Amino acid sequence: MSTPADNAPAAHSAGAEESRPSLAALLLDPSFWADWASVVGLVGLVIVFGIAQPVFLSVANLQALLLAAAILVVLSIGQTFVIATSGIDLSLAAAVMLGAIILGLVNAAGYGIFIACVLAVLATSVVGFLNGLIITAGKIPDFVVTLGTLSGITGLGLILSGGEPTMVGSTFLLRLASGSLGPFGYPVWVAIAAVIVAHIALYHTRFGVHLLATGGQAESAGALGIRTDRVKIAAYTISGLCAGIAAILLVARIGSAEPQINTSLLLNSVAAVVLGGVSLFGGRASILGPAIGALMLTALVNGLTLLNVSAFYQPLAVGAIVVLAALIMRYQK
Amino acid sequence: MSAPHHIPAAEAIIACEGLSKHFGGIRAFTDVAFQARRGEVTAVIGDNGAGKSTLIRSLVGVHQPDAGNLFFDGRARPFANPDEARKAGIETVHQNLALIDELTVAQNLFLNREIVRRIGPFAFLDRKAMKREARSMLSRLSINMPSVNQRVRRLSGGQRQAISICRAVGSGAKLVVMDEPTAALGVQETANVEALIRRLREQSVSVILVSHNFDQVRRLSDQIWVMRAGKMAATVRASETSGNELVALVTGAA
Numbered sequence: 322m323s324t325p326a327d328n329a330p331a332a333h334s335a336g337a338e339e340s341r342p343s344l345a346a347l348l349l350d351p352s353f354w355a356d357w358a359s360v361v362g363l364v365g366l367v368i369v370f371g372i373a374q375p376v377f378l379s380v381a382n383l384q385a386l387l388l389a390a391a392i393l394v395v396l397s398i399g400q401t402f403v404i405a406t407s408g409i410d411l412s413l414a415a416a417v418m419l420g421a422i423i424l425g426l427v428n429a430a431g432y433g434i435f436i437a438c439v440l441a442v443l444a445t446s447v448v449g450f451l452n453g454l455i456i457t458a459g460k461i462p463d464f465v466v467t468l469g470t471l472s473g474i475t476g477l478g479l480i481l482s483g484g485e486p487t488m489v490g491s492t493f494l495l496r497l498a499s500g501s502l503g504p505f506g507y508p509v510w511v512a513i514a515a516v517i518v519a520h521i522a523l524y525h526t527r528f529g530v531h532l533l534a535t536g537g538q539a540e541s542a543g544a545l546g547i548r549t550d551r552v553k554i555a556a557y558t559i560s561g562l563c564a565g566i567a568a569i570l571l572v573a574r575i576g577s578a579e580p581q582i583n584t585s586l587l588l589n590s591v592a593a594v595v596l597g598g599v600s601l602f603g604g605r606a607s608i609l610g611p612a613i614g615a616l617m618l619t620a621l622v623n624g625l626t627l628l629n630v631s632a633f634y635q636p637l638a639v640g641a642i643v644v645l646a647a648l649i650m651r652y653q654k
Numbered sequence: 655m656s657a658p659h660h661i662p663a664a665e666a667i668i669a670c671e672g673l674s675k676h677f678g679g680i681r682a683f684t685d686v687a688f689q690a691r692r693g694e695v696t697a698v699i700g701d702n703g704a705g706k707s708t709l710i711r712s713l714v715g716v717h718q719p720d721a722g723n724l725f726f727d728g729r730a731r732p733f734a735n736p737d738e739a740r741k742a743g744i745e746t747v748h749q750n751l752a753l754i755d756e757l758t759v760a761q762n763l764f765l766n767r768e769i770v771r772r773i774g775p776f777a778f779l780d781r782k783a784m785k786r787e788a789r790s791m792l793s794r795l796s797i798n799m800p801s802v803n804q805r806v807r808r809l810s811g812g813q814r815q816a817i818s819i820c821r822a823v824g825s826g827a828k829l830v831v832m833d834e835p836t837a838a839l840g841v842q843e844t845a846n847v848e849a850l851i852r853r854l855r856e857q858s859v860s861v862i863l864v865s866h867n868f869d870q871v872r873r874l875s876d877q878i879w880v881m882r883a884g885k886m887a888a889t890v891r892a893s894e895t896s897g898n899e900l901v902a903l904v905t906g907a908a
Binding site for chain 1: 765777
């Protein structure tokens with residue numbers, strides 16, 4: 322089946338680019354659905370929730386949804402860079418906690434909110450850097466190292482904070498959390514900026530290609546002179562950086578730094594990456610996919626809440642969707 | 655045992671003398687003299703364990719020889735690592751081909767040699783230029799490829815070999831080293847890769863070819879070097895030898 326609309330882009334690009342498969346062939350290909358699982362899932366959820374509970378589609382609710390998704394979007398970007406190298410960052414949510422605590426303590430010590438934010442991001446980036454360094458220099462599996470870091474920095478956070486939450490009464494953070502520019506709140510703009518920068522880094526720089534090569538076949542990449550260890554360390558450092566940004570957004574959102582790990586942030590960051598069509602074996606990644614995956618998970622929780630489904634059912638629903646997505650991934654090319 | 659031909663150094667793109675390498679107590683090869691002439695296809699043959707792969711790896715910096723001298727392009731050049739050899743102009747087509755399955759043909763051809771456009775302090779990939787260059791690299795060697803946007807994962811063994819060779823040649827290498835380029839290929843694909851190597855020879859690309867296949871070596875190469883039990887046993891012109899003579903040289907029956 323070919324319509325003029327289908328032909329137009331093909332004819333336009335015929336000179337420079339090879340022709341793309343037709344729309345009909347695309348829709349029949351299971352790998353298309355696997356690649357776009359998060360988009361299809363998000364659209365499906367929006368339709369279902371929109372019919373079941375029209376409030377879901379109200380501007381106020383959609384704005385709240387985006388606001389709630391911002392932290393997860395930023396975290397899943399960090400997780401994407403690590404998973405693209407065929408690693409996994411289990412210390413991500415613990416790093417967010419550490420960043421939040423450092424932010425709270427530095428602010429409480431009277432150094433000002435700006436320095437507090439910078440130190441928080443610096444601390445989480447160092448955590449990421451150390452993860453990468455230990456994994457590559459020690460040749461230890463990513464899973465083991467980041468599991469150790471998860472525990473280690475949880476302990477560090479508890480020691481630093483004495484187990485007590487720290488109130489952060491900052492007008493800057495208050496404005497960050499509640500202010501908005503145009504249709505979106507500032508945290509949403511932060512997430513959008515993170516998506517754009519990460520997308521450019523992944524698709525339009527040498528680092529991005531080397532990242533995917535390292536995740537795809539590290540040995541081959543090394544044979545061509547790519548310093549795969551450095552690439553891996555960079556990926557973990559980016560993950561740490563994202564944890565720091567998420568920590569700032571989190572403290573701004575709840576107004577205090579809690580010595581508590583939000584484990585669902587970690588699990589959902591991995592889930593968003595899987596939903597986004599990123600291969601857990603590395604070498605294949607996108608930024609938009611995980612970002613939409615994060616939106617989808619947030620929409621799921623938001624919709625279930627609006628439908629008065631007990632919060633106890635929400636992890637069950639998230640789990641079912643992630644496993645379903647993983648099954649669809651089997652059809653990826 | 656026939657003594658190695660004496661070739662003036664200027665004709666040799668790469669040469670070594672007295673080269674030895676051992677791993678612990680195991681001697682991979684001892685006191686090897688070898689050279690490859692500019693613009694020729696030079697074959698190295700030998701039985702399994704004769705030391706040919708280790709010799710080649712010692713030439714391109716993967717292994718460090720324990721003794722002996724190495725000359726490349728008229729200069730004494732021991733290479734500390736493969737990257738140095740690569741920068742000096744030796745491209746190796748690895749047995750595992752060093753391709754990244756999840757990347758496209760164009761991305762693989764330009765891996766770690768990407769064309770970038772600078773905007774201020776940032777460098778962005780020039781994907782259009784790389785695709786255009788990739789197409790012209792492939793067509794220069796008459797390699798048929800459905801699309802340079804294709805992921806390498808979906809290509810056949812012969813196509814992958816062709817891309818790996820194309821990448822080596824396309825980098826402007828002075829010497830291309832191939833280790834068993836057709837070992838894992840079917841009949842038709844072997845023929846395609848052999849045709850490709852013949853085109854390289856027509857274009858006067860210097861090639862070192864490691865192979866098990868005596869017939870193939872006689873078809874493709876100009877000069878044949880025979881290794882046996884860690885020594886360079888003989889060297890002959892391909893046009894002046896027979897399959898039987900090669901078998902005799904390799905097994906030591908001559």
